[in-house]
Amino acid sequence: MAPRISGVTRASALGPIAEFMDRQGGSITRVLNDVDLPFALLEHRDLVVPLREQFRLLERAARETGDDFFGARLGQVVRSRELSRFGAWACAGPTLREAIRRAHAGIGVMLQTATVLRFTQTDESALWSIEFVEPECEGRHHNELLGISYMIDVIRSYAGASWHPNTVFTALAKAERRAPLEDVFRCNVSHGHAVTAVSFSAGLLDCPRSPAGHIEGEGAPEAELPRERDALATIGAVVDLALHEDYPRVDWVSAKMGLSRRSLQRLLERNGTSFGQIVEQSLCRRAIVRLGDHGAAITEIALELGYSDAAHFTRAFRRWTGMPPSAYRQSLT
Structure with missing residues (x-):
């Protein structure tokens, strides 16, 4: 049987990790040395990185800073418009509903493979989830919390900067502490779910992009993202x-x-x-x-x-x- 090929992501998915770690008292130099990744990924944000290596980097960064919820805290300083051309393209949708549709259509082509986004809606509530189809476990929860933070930022592009989710659902063990994450996300947090997700009012789906929202830009050409299983x-x-x-x-x-x-x-x-x-x-x-x-x-x-x-x-x-x-x-x- 042919070996399974790792998914890949762009270096831009790490957000401003170097500056964030410096403020947290950690050293990105030590982290990159420990996981044996080139420093170029901090400068060349279009570089393609194995998804499992991003998991490992986030796990090592969490140990470096002593933060069990490093991915979630890093996620509070990320901005979807800086998430390669993908982020700006998704947030150029005229409404939140269209932005979500664009995100689903473009993620595996423009930003990250081995990643599944799902969306469900009832009359009053919407649920948007992210799942990584990648066997590597070390650091996975940091990447899930970072990913859901990008999704929350997309919603804020339409709902406004002061908006907060109804609930963030995580795949962490039910016994895991909730209070630290509730402080980070400023909403209810529920552990023990199959996938990480954010719930919000379905009434936001037809909100237009806020005047200060993201605009679509051409930017420099990015390195081609390998197709999944290529x-x-x-x-x-x-x-x-x-x-x-x-x-x-x-x-x-x-x-x-x-x-x-x-x-x-x-x-x-x-x-x-x-x-x-x-x-x-x-x-x-x-x-x-x-x-x-x-x-x-x-x-x-x-x-x-x-x-x-x-x-x-x-x-x-x-x-x-x-x-x-x-x-x-x-x-x-």
Whole structure:
């Protein structure tokens, strides 16, 4: 049986985690070192990260700050409009009902895979839930509480900044303390449910976007989000992530995907490729992007990509594209 491929998310889903941790007395540097993730994900918010690794990062951040409900508290400073282009696009809906519809349609394409949003409505009440179809458990509840916070912020874009939910339902054990989360969400909290959800008045669904609400913007193009269960695209995205720190290593990539080294290699063999070929494709994509920046010298780009000098990079780029990098750059003008 083929191994299950981890879901992925964008680095932007972490919100302003570095600034938040600093205010909480923690060190994002220690956290990233401990979970072995590149610092680039704090600056390049469109980077694609395995969902299981975001779980682990939030769990380690919670231990760093001594906060059992770190995900919920981080969620109070997140803003859906900053959640990659997805957030702005969802909140550009003319009403809350349309924003929810957009969120359901776009989440797996624009922001995060292995994530299921559901919505139900009665005459007076609405329930909006989030569930991660990801076997990793460590840190899951932090990500669920962070996710529901983004959803609450979407609702506030229509209901107003002072609005609070009727109830937040969590998948935490029934015996877990409720008071700390009720202080965070400023509403009733109920534990022991199958999924994390927020309930609110159905009368809000037809509220128009508030004048200070989010507007849809074009923004810079984002890295393509791998389709769910697309093994090669997911491996390529994790290799792209690795390139921001060092030359990609098969052991690092396989660990981030929750696979053994041999399982990853067999998966690539079944798809008619190899780890080396995936790395070459990633290097080529990165080189093409960097060559578009005419302020970066070719030698500088070569060193960034792990080549010892411009000559080695030039030979590789000619092999990939049939032309030297200088000629490719000239063709862009």
